[in-house]
Amino acid sequence: MKKILIYFSILIFICFAIPVIFTTSFEKRTSSAEVLTSDGNVVEDKEANDISPNAILESTYDYKDYDTIQLLHQDTGKTEELELDTYLYGVVSAEMPVSFEEEALKAQAVVARTYTLYKIVNNDGKHGEADICDDSTCCQAWISKENRFARWEENEQEENWKKIVNAVNSTQGKIITYQGKPINAFFHSNSGGETEAPIEVWGGSGYPYLQSVSTAGEDAYSQYSSEAEFTEEEFVEKIKEVHSDFEINWKEDNCIEVTEYTEGNRVKTIKIGNLELSGVEVRTIFGLRSANFKVTREGGKIKFEVTGYGHGVGMSQTGADSLAKQGKNYEDIIHHFYTDVEITDM
Numbered sequence: 001m002k003k004i005l006i007y008f009s010i011l012i013f014i015c016f017a018i019p020v021i022f023t024t025s026f027e028k029r030t031s032s033a034e035v036l037t038s039d040g041n042v043v044e045d046k047e048a049n050d051i052s053p054n055a056i057l058e059s060t061y062d063y064k065d066y067d068t069i070q071l072l073h074q075d076t077g078k079t080e081e082l083e084l085d086t087y088l089y090g091v092v093s094a095e096m097p098v099s100f101e102e103e104a105l106k107a108q109a110v111v112a113r114t115y116t117l118y119k120i121v122n123n124d125g126k127h128g129e130a131d132i133c134d135d136s137t138c139c140q141a142w143i144s145k146e147n148r149f150a151r152w153e154e155n156e157q158e159e160n161w162k163k164i165v166n167a168v169n170s171t172q173g174k175i176i177t178y179q180g181k182p183i184n185a186f187f188h189s190n191s192g193g194e195t196e197a198p199i200e201v202w203g204g205s206g207y208p209y210l211q212s213v214s215t216a217g218e219d220a221y222s223q224y225s226s227e228a229e230f231t232e233e234e235f236v237e238k239i240k241e242v243h244s245d246f247e248i249n250w251k252e253d254n255c256i257e258v259t260e261y262t263e264g265n266r267v268k269t270i271k272i273g274n275l276e277l278s279g280v281e282v283r284t285i286f287g288l289r290s291a292n293f294k295v296t297r298e299g300g301k302i303k304f305e306v307t308g309y310g311h312g313v314g315m316s317q318t319g320a321d322s323l324a325k326q327g328k329n330y331e332d333i334i335h336h337f338y339t340d341v342e343i344t345d346m
């Protein structure tokens with residue numbers, strides 16, 4: 001018992017003391033509420049949602065213990081120290097189209113801030129001394145301002161950037177909590193109308209704040225539906241790469257049959273030949289956009305008709321934009337996708 005306590009103490013020290021050591025050199029930002037206009041003038045005490053089109057909100061929040069993050073760049077293997085909100089500009093602009101509604105971008109900023117803080121607080125040491133990486137399939141995507149600008153039309157760069165910066169700065173310090181702790185704020189591209197419980201995607205015991213919820217209007221986005229088609233040979237080959245014992249008799253009408261659906265309308269289990277696979281595994285094997293799919297066979301080809309894009313857990317980005325278009329603000333959007341949570345200051 002004593003040994004366990006010692007190990008636990010060491011763990012606590014690693015989790016909290018080391019990040020403090022690495023971040024002591026940071027210079028605290030100004031804490032007075034002020035807004036810098038595009039011509040460089042400082043306007044005092046301007047309300048976050050009362051800005052002229054040309055104004056850009058300055059970051060003024062004092063993050064105390066979490067003022068910087070260590071970001072691992074997966075392509076170079078190098079770790080970079082960034083101020084939290086500066087990092088979030090790169091996340092929001094990498095993760096969500098800038099053409100989305102301002103309230104959807106604000107929701108994305110709060111979700112990304114929460115996800116980042118969750119990663120810092122629950123650091124599993126996967127990325128060494130770094131808190132988070134810039135790979136969307138591992139942590140969350142990030143893009144530098146320079147690379148972001150290179151992908152925008154020149155006459156839209158400044159206006160687009162302002163929109164991103166204002167989404168982050170107008171929600172400064174805001175995070176999503178459940179029972180006082182930052183939530184594991186998963187998000188994805190398009191839910192296909194229903195989000196998914198994490199237990200259906202990754203197993204485990206799930207999280208009370210991540211329930212399946214439905215959102216209207218997701219079908220208006222290009223991410224909503226997609227198709228993938230394979231010949232019988234390609235189909236067999238792909239499954240055999242993972243299951244070498246795979247066999248299928250194409251003459252049987254029910255040689256491919258969905259046996260169970262999840263609460264979020266995705267394929268839970270599917271019988272394919274002599275195998276019973278999860279919808280998530282089939283999604284991976286065939287590179288489908290989601291586990292919400294229908295399978296049809298015709299003329300020696302197998303077709304997947306896929307609804308939604310991503311794992312389906314937590315906030316749907318196109319759902320957030322759809323809700324914003326219906327007049328919801330970022331707080332409404334967050335409460336829609338995360339059950340019984342609070343939006344609090346860090």
Ligand SMILES: [Zn+2]
Pocket residue numbers: 127132133134135138139140
């Ligand atoms: Zn990562």
